[in-house]
Amino acid sequence: MNLHRLFVSVSAATLLWAGGGRAGGPRLETDARVLALFVNQDLTQTPLNPANALALPDQSMQLHLRADFYYHRKDLDIVAKPRVILDQSEIPRPFPFLGDEQTEEAFLNEWYLRYRLDDRFTMSAGRENLQWGPSFLLSPSNPFLGINGRQRPQFEVPGLDYVRLVWVPSTAWSVSAIVNVGEGRLDTFGTFRETQALKLDWTGERRSASLIASHREGGEDVFGFYGLASLSDAQLLYTEGSIEDGDLSLLVGSSYTFRDGEVLAVEYFRDGRGLLSLGGEIVGSSASATSLSMAGVPVSSRDQDFVLVQYSDVAHQGDFKWTLRMDQALDDDGARYIALLNYEVSDDFEIFLNGSVNDGGARSNFGALVENVFVLGGKRTF
Amino acid sequence: MRGTSLFFAVALSGFVPAACLSADAPVPPAGAPPVAAVPDYLSLPGVASLAKLPSIPGFPGFKRLSDIPEGTLVLLIADRSRGNLEGVSWRVRIDDARKAVVFAVKARGYDFLARTQEPAKHRGDSILMVRHNMWFHKIGLSKPVPISQRQKLLGGAAYGDIPATNYATDYEIRGIEDGALDGEACRVFSLEAKKDRKTTYDKVRYWVSRSRGLGIKSEFYTVSGKLIKTAAMQYDNEVTVDGVKIPFISAIQFREELVGSAVTGMKMTEARLETVSASELDLNLFQR
Numbered sequence: 274m275n276l277h278r279l280f281v282s283v284s285a286a287t288l289l290w291a292g293g294g295r296a297g298g299p300r301l302e303t304d305a306r307v308l309a310l311f312v313n314q315d316l317t318q319t320p321l322n323p324a325n326a327l328a329l330p331d332q333s334m335q336l337h338l339r340a341d342f343y344y345h346r347k348d349l350d351i352v353a354k355p356r357v358i359l360d361q362s363e364i365p366r367p368f369p370f371l372g373d374e375q376t377e378e379a380f381l382n383e384w385y386l387r388y389r390l391d392d393r394f395t396m397s398a399g400r401e402n403l404q405w406g407p408s409f410l411l412s413p414s415n416p417f418l419g420i421n422g423r424q425r426p427q428f429e430v431p432g433l434d435y436v437r438l439v440w441v442p443s444t445a446w447s448v449s450a451i452v453n454v455g456e457g458r459l460d461t462f463g464t465f466r467e468t469q470a471l472k473l474d475w476t477g478e479r480r481s482a483s484l485i486a487s488h489r490e491g492g493e494d495v496f497g498f499y500g501l502a503s504l505s506d507a508q509l510l511y512t513e514g515s516i517e518d519g520d521l522s523l524l525v526g527s528s529y530t531f532r533d534g535e536v537l538a539v540e541y542f543r544d545g546r547g548l549l550s551l552g553g554e555i556v557g558s559s560a561s562a563t564s565l566s567m568a569g570v571p572v573s574s575r576d577q578d579f580v581l582v583q584y585s586d587v588a589h590q591g592d593f594k595w596t597l598r599m600d601q602a603l604d605d606d607g608a609r610y611i612a613l614l615n616y617e618v619s620d621d622f623e624i625f626l627n628g629s630v631n632d633g634g635a636r637s638n639f640g641a642l643v644e645n646v647f648v649l650g651g652k653r654t655f
Numbered sequence: 656m657r658g659t660s661l662f663f664a665v666a667l668s669g670f671v672p673a674a675c676l677s678a679d680a681p682v683p684p685a686g687a688p689p690v691a692a693v694p695d696y697l698s699l700p701g702v703a704s705l706a707k708l709p710s711i712p713g714f715p716g717f718k719r720l721s722d723i724p725e726g727t728l729v730l731l732i733a734d735r736s737r738g739n740l741e742g743v744s745w746r747v748r749i750d751d752a753r754k755a756v757v758f759a760v761k762a763r764g765y766d767f768l769a770r771t772q773e774p775a776k777h778r779g780d781s782i783l784m785v786r787h788n789m790w791f792h793k794i795g796l797s798k799p800v801p802i803s804q805r806q807k808l809l810g811g812a813a814y815g816d817i818p819a820t821n822y823a824t825d826y827e828i829r830g831i832e833d834g835a836l837d838g839e840a841c842r843v844f845s846l847e848a849k850k851d852r853k854t855t856y857d858k859v860r861y862w863v864s865r866s867r868g869l870g871i872k873s874e875f876y877t878v879s880g881k882l883i884k885t886a887a888m889q890y891d892n893e894v895t896v897d898g899v900k901i902p903f904i905s906a907i908q909f910r911e912e913l914v915g916s917a918v919t920g921m922k923m924t925e926a927r928l929e930t931v932s933a934s935e936l937d938l939n940l941f942q943r
Contacts (some may be wrong), residue, residue: 304779304794341779341794343943352943387940392932395940404798404942412798422797430797441934444766444785449939474939479787481938503787506804530805587793620774654775 299346310650330362350387400432407511414497416487431458479503607633730823738819742931815855
């Protein structure tokens with residue numbers, strides 16, 4: 274298998290080379306991970322996906338080979354994250370002779386060069402997964418990609434192509450000029466338009482806030498914001514939102530950390546712009562299906578309300594980490610129940626079981642494409 | 656200006672040999688915290704260089720070292736060996752009874768960036784703390800999440816235990832007394848967090864060695880006075896400040912006191928003084 278050999282050869286050579294790095298001097302760091310996954314999902318019978326026109330699998334065996342390379346010197350970082358995905362999927366189709374699908378993909382999910390002009394100015398260009406904001410449900414302040422992939426952590430959010438200039442005059446203030454110049458790994462089905470954004474960040478003592486003004490080619494201007502405050506050593510209060518043409522999407526949330534490290538988070542989201550879309554649970558067998566799920570199909574109408582309740586223990590302390598989450602749509606009574614269970618068998622091997630039950634049927638926000646998703650697998654780190 | 660402050664300032668400027676300081680130490684005014692009479696640490700390597708500082712961080716109203724009260728000055732000297740510098744990078748290993756975690760840390764004052772190096776499954780997981788705002792990024796996940804100060808690193812070690820101590824600027828001195836620890840003469844400080852500062856601990860009882868000028872033991876208390884945990888410090892590292900080598904923190908052993916008595920060890924190696932810029936601690940450049 275050529276892709277596999279290439280991946281392993283490059284990774285092995287780099288690991289050997291990396292051994293020669295000097296402390297404080299230029300150095301190369303590498304990480305390699307292999308994930309084996311079994312995915313089962315129940316597809317919803319829906320006019321949105323007649324006769325499974327989207328070719329969504331109901332079962333899938335996947336092998337993900339992931340390597341991260343970081344070259345660092347005083348003024349420059351070069352990062353590359355090549356990926357290989359081997360997939361054997363069963364895809365329900367109206368004509369059985371179309372059969373199952375076996376795919377191999379090799380791609381760079383992220384790569385970028387980050388150059389420090391001086392202590393204050395940093396410039397970067399390449400493919401990045403650019404995320405911000407304190408929310409769990411989604412990131413309404415992000416004009417590039419509002420999803421954050423937190424409900425299915427084993428699958429990576431696609432990197433988009435950016436050029437950035439970041440000015441950090443102090444630890445209290447920073448300004449970023451960001452241009453999304455390409456769709457990268459996100460398949461937008463030919464609808465990509467360049468977006469420019471200016472982001473202003475302020476960090477105060479135990480609080481922070483950011484403003485994001487953006488313009489999408491074609492005339493859409495969006496004003497985003499988020500803020501975060503520590504009310505005590507255990508409680509955080511945060512908000513995140515955006516305004517477009519007078520329509521406000523607003524999220525308000527709070528989290529509380531208990532003495533043993535468990536965290537309870539509650540978020541309320543008023544979706545004035547129709548941002549929260551379905552499809553976040555779909556595991557596609559092709560890049561386009563994956564991108565579709567990550568981009569989301571905007572069937573959620575505007576002015577809907579959602580509540581997230583999440584209870585988790587993902588601190589460093591124990592071998593068993595878990596997250597229980599409920600996303601409740603208040604207007605259509607649909608809900609999404611998520612359990613993320615992870616057990617660390619050894620220092621370099623862990624197993625996981627992710628389950629998601631989407632309640633509410635084909636006309637609800639969460640159950641419109643898939644009803645249930647279960648992901649079982651293991652991850653080995655090298 | 657209190658008499659003791661003037662006395663210290665003159666000594667630090669080099670006009671009075673440290674050996675002569677014990678004889679005529681003035682008595683503090685009534686109501687002030689009692690102050691020991693023998694400031695042995697003034698003769699320590701590098702202490703004189705403090706007098707060259709044009710201003711003291713955290714003391715905007717003070718222009719000279721001589722304006723700093725004596726107790727605060729002792730804390731300032733002890734803070735120097737706990738990373739209270741323009742920047743420091745080091746490797747931090749934390750062990751409890753069950754597991755170990757190793758971080759590569761860049762710190763500047765209270766702010767720090769820690770990237771996990773071991774174990775392999777957590778390699779690349781990162782923590783960023785800037786002005787007591789804390790973010791955690793797990794490698795493979797899409798974005799950093801904010802976390803509270805209550806989250807623990809491992810065992811009894813809190814995130815707030817990684818960065819430097821700024822006891823001189825972040826705490827009010829409620830009392831100073833003479834004491835000893837394992838036969839070593841100490842100044843024992845009772846410290847209380849200033850209202851405008853956001854410290855990890857509300858109250859601290861702090862033993863500073865008189866002969867070495869180093870903080871060698873801490874007791875951490877809640878606001879209500881309950882003992883949370885204790886910490887014993889060692890200083891086997893060395894760094895160079897103004898051409899003079901000074902001892903630097905190398906290990907802290909934490910013992911839980913509120914619940915159980917678990918012991919957690921924190922070892923710092925490969926300590927290097929280096930300027931850590933604001934951009935290295937910026938959230939926009941944190942994820943990689």
